[in-house]
Amino acid sequence: MPAEPLLQIRDLSVAFRTERGLVQAVEGVSLEVEAGRVLGLVGESGSGKTQTLLSILGLILDPNAVLSGSVRLDGEELVGMPNRRLRRIRGAKAAMIFQDPMTALTPVHTVGWQIVEQIRAHSSLSNRAARDKAVALLAECGIPDPARVVERYPHELSGGMRQRVVIAMAVSCEPKLIVADEPTTALDVTVQAQILALLDRLRRDHGTGIVFVTHDLGVVSEIADTVAVMYAGRIVESGPVQALFAAPRHPYTHGLFNSIPPLRGPRPARLTGIPGLPPSRGAPETGCAFAPRCAYAFAPCAARPPLAPEGAQRVACFLPGETKQGFRRAGDLAA
Amino acid sequence: MTAMPALGPLAPAAVAAEPRPLVRASGLTKRFVTGGSWFPSRRRVLTAVDDVSFAVMPGETLGLVGESGCGKSTLGRCLTRLHDLSGGRLEFDGRDIGALPMRQMRPLRAELQMVFQDPYASLNPRRRIGDLLAEPLRVHRLAASSEIEGRVAELLASVELPADFSRRYPHELSGGQRQRIGIARALALRPKLIVADEPVSALDVSVQAQIVNLFCDLRDRFNLTYVFIAHDLAVVRQISTRVAVMYLGAIVEIGDVDAIFEAPRHPYTAALLDAIPEPHLGIRKARGARLPAKEPPSPTKISAGCRFEPRCPRARDRCRTERPRLEAKDGGTLAACHFPL
């Protein structure tokens, strides 16, 4: 085991000062990503997964945001790092891919110009050399006829092609870490499959670590090695994909699986799902945030459950072990 | 499953015992013309829906799937006559409504409702939920003013919302609650058919499950017929009795939901199913291998042969020259393919 993982997040909290006082968007999140590995960060809207992601690169620019905890990339502490130094890490050591490729590229410049801009921001390559590199990157990302595509404007490309451009741009400076915010959500499934395959190939070829934020458990099973499930700003369950998918131990994770209609086998008359609504603004002051929607809630849930090791996973739930064992997903192991 | 519903004039006359379809489309076509107001040579015609024929029986739910730009939303809007048709026939409940002028369409609107992806956009933010639900009742004079309050409470109850929601404003609601209001509004006029266009795709997974359940419950309770448009095949499988797969404006495969999901005959359906990541272990599929990473073909220039031919792994010479017709294949589905799986 290496001395320190590529990305190590310890006790990260993000809060926003509002008229109604401090709202906790992310609370006490700890995560690790090894080089060449993919962490799937799963959650619904308002779970704090995007804020967690943005804070890795120091991209929460709201003056009312209060950040605490530690984010160490390759042994270097990023929280509290002055913006000038952070800028040299962004796009170089750690790159980001955003959800909507339709809006993620500047409409008034060619895609080649935008890739060259990033390469030249972090290296002393000549304009010409950077351009050649851009063409090579586009080719590596599976874009047909890359020499022509560099001259195109974003609006002239389809969504899938744009996302390939965004990925080409992200990997242009050979980052050690890629953070991706729902990079396939806006795409069609056939294109999503291609993009997932591309990301998988890039991380194998270059040993890049990836934090992959998504709400889609199917995508997680496809690409991730480890998974962390967030609810109301906190991690409720984390662990290796194999273990967690075979036997989720948090009632919320269990409920998420039950919310997805199956693609094969018998169709349930009704989806079990999860009753109620996700909390709209941050975590409650005390107690388990999921308790109001939890079918298993009991007296101890009035206190906040710690994220404790349990089997191969870590689970934040007071339920007795045997109840959680019951969440084991039948049929999965057979498949 | 009884015999396949008749397919317009192509199919033999319906068996006497078979009930009349609620919706029957034959050769339905919708074109959009862009540009070239001065120079006809620069005019571009986009055939969003191209010669589509199908029928929906009462009580059935037809799932309409396909990727963005395949024309499924346009088709949905044609069915409710939010778009005028460019060609073909459209029958609703035995009446030819394809060319009905808007004025004569109006009374039929009550029976033909639509639910959209983002109900917020169609809810006036300055009016209370109660007013929004009462509005269609007043416009169509379906309730006396003394009954309206009770009717609104009834509607809210049917979408599992408490009656006091009638005093709230749309912005106070969550996405799932807004979608419930959107459904309640469609229900207000006691429709026979609801065309739902991506009604759950903007919702969180846990809320999505609740809305899917709600759709199923309402169908049973009010004898509704749905055309359910979605890109999420798992959701479509859960809710539909039959499925139509669209590609570049045409239906490439249509049939019973279990038949299509278990044994797709059209290569595009197969590719679509294969591309869906499933939240199960050990089903990592050989991804991306099936469809080449090309720019999807433009709907403004479609080849004379099979539409799917440029991306199809099974394409042969015949596919380049001869357009396949939607025909019955063994296994019970109809597929438009010369060389079905």
Add this chain to the structure above:
Amino acid sequence: MLVAILSRLGRLVFVMFGISVVVFLIFFATPGSDPAARIAGRNASPETLAQVRQSFGLDQPLPVQYAVMMKRLFVTQDLTSFVNRGQKVVPAVIKAIPVTLSLVLGAAVLWVIGGLIVGVAAAATRGGWTDRGLMALSLVGVSMPVFWVGEVMNLLSQSRLHHTFLFSWVPPLGYKPLLTDPAGWFKALVIPWVTLAILYIGLYGRILRADLIETMQEDFVRTARAKGLPESRILLRHGVRSSLIAFVTMFGLDFGALIGGGALLTEVVFGLRGVGKLTYDALQTLDLPVILTTVLYASFFVVAANALVDALYAVIDPRVRRAG
């Protein structure tokens, strides 16, 4: 591309034709009034009226009148003012054009540069003191009437402070031709330029600031930040160009209107005999042929400036190019 330009030009000619017809009808076919009497001016003698009728073909059908009018405007250019006996209208307008062009072009350069600087600086320091100061100043600039600013400028530069080093270089009011006296041209116009530009700098700065702040919330700006670019580069290379649509649209409208005589107040205050001043004088004496000519001339520039703006859109935003 050529087709696009030709079709654009065709549309331009069509619009000009439409405007000329409408203007003509307003002046010559308003029911209940005799155009001859209005052309001839106040207290015209019966002989003059008869002469007017004859020379404008007013006894003939309207289309013929229109044709005669256009011919005298564009072909023979011998349209004559009856109020200022014998003054040829078209040469008078042509003589006034360089004055107005000089004034408005110079002011436009100032206000575009000034508007860009104010807008970008304010957006970059949003919420800070620079932003608040600039916005307060621009509000002052927008609220000060042009003629008042002009009079104050004149008061300072021509009399109160004329003998100090600050304004000793300022020549007396009036226009110097650019070709014969470039230095004099420049000196004579500096103060009118500044006067005219003040209002627009404030206006354009505010517009650009608002659009720029909105653009800086866009996803692609977040992408640019994630690329590790310096904030200044993000603002200038990604933000500004994507925020110029409203700026350029306004510019087209304002520029066209000013060239077409909208700089009237500035011209009057600084004794510049431009198109605005010409119109102003013609309005005072109800000199119909001159008004008609300047209105047509003004509409031409408004239309031309709009065509220019459309071309600029395509330069600024590639998404417009294909739409054609």
